[in-house]
Amino acid sequence: MDFKTALKKLKESSEFKKWISKNKKAYLTYVFTMIENSEKSEWQVGYYDKKLDKVTVFTINGNIEINPEQEVFKKPGASVKKINLKDVKFGLDKILKKAQNIKEKEYSKELVTKTIAILQNIKPGQLWNITLITSSFNTINIKIDSKTGKTIKHELVSLFQFRAG
Numbered sequence: 001m002d003f004k005t006a007l008k009k010l011k012e013s014s015e016f017k018k019w020i021s022k023n024k025k026a027y028l029t030y031v032f033t034m035i036e037n038s039e040k041s042e043w044q045v046g047y048y049d050k051k052l053d054k055v056t057v058f059t060i061n062g063n064i065e066i067n068p069e070q071e072v073f074k075k076p077g078a079s080v081k082k083i084n085l086k087d088v089k090f091g092l093d094k095i096l097k098k099a100q101n102i103k104e105k106e107y108s109k110e111l112v113t114k115t116i117a118i119l120q121n122i123k124p125g126q127l128w129n130i131t132l133i134t135s136s137f138n139t140i141n142i143k144i145d146s147k148t149g150k151t152i153k154h155e156l157v158s159l160f161q162f163r164a165g
Contacts, residue, residue, distance in 0.1 A: 002091055003031045003119065006043040006060045013064040019056070023049055026056065028083045033092070035115040048072065048080045055080075081121035087147040088126075092117055094149070095128045099142045102154050103132060110134040110156070124152060133159075 001009070007028075010016050020026065029048040034041045042061035049056070054069040072080055090098075096115070103112065114133040120126070125145060132140040137159040143152040 001043070002093065003033070003043060004085075004088075004091065007031070007045065007085075010045055010058055010060055010064060015064045015066055016058065019066060020047075023047070023056070025049060025051065028085070029055060029080050029120070030083065031119040033117050035096075035117065036113070048082075050080070081126075083119060083121055084126060088119065089147050090128070090144070090149045092128070095130065095144050095146075098144060098149065098151070099130045099132065102142055102151065103140055106154065107140050107156055110136060110138060110140060112140075119146060127152060 026047040026049045028045065030046040032044040032046070042059050045058045045060060046055045047058070048054075049069075052069065053072060055072050056069050057067040059065040059067060074080060096117070099115075103110065110132070111134055112132045113135050116131040116133070118129045120129055122129075124143075126147065128144045128146055130142040130144065132142070134140065139157050139159060140154065141157060142154040144150070145152055
């Protein structure tokens with residue numbers, strides 16, 4: 001299922017309706033999925049509560065699961081921006097095709113084993129943040145504007161650069 005279908009399923013669920021009635025100021029802050037062997041796993045949808053500075057994550061597959069509130073992964077003092085669904089003109093399937101074209105053109109020797117896709121609103125704006133994990137312990141990170149479909153940035157990074165000291 002695509003992310004808009006997953007969001008619709010979430011918003012129509014009794015679990016979400018009950019939760020949002022108690023968390024009226026919370027807003028959509030990200031949508032996440034992981035793809036392995038061309039199969040999308042579940043969707044995870046994050047709603048942020050500025051007052052608590054916490055995010056509640058909903059997992060959407062066959063069912064709707066509400067995960068406990070968690071700390072937000074951000075720099076101190078940074079704000080968590082809202083996702084504007086009207087600015088999502090490119091769905092995941094089109095974005096993945098674009099990412100695949102970039103991968104083939106720029107990083108053709110890399111063999112992708114997993115794909116992580118996150119729709120988020122970070123500097124430089126609202127974007128699809130696609131991370132391709134390769135069999136050679138590299139990641140290809142591709143940022144694509146969700147409204148224009150324009151590639152903002154792409155780079156190859158070795159996972160070994162993240163190793164502990």
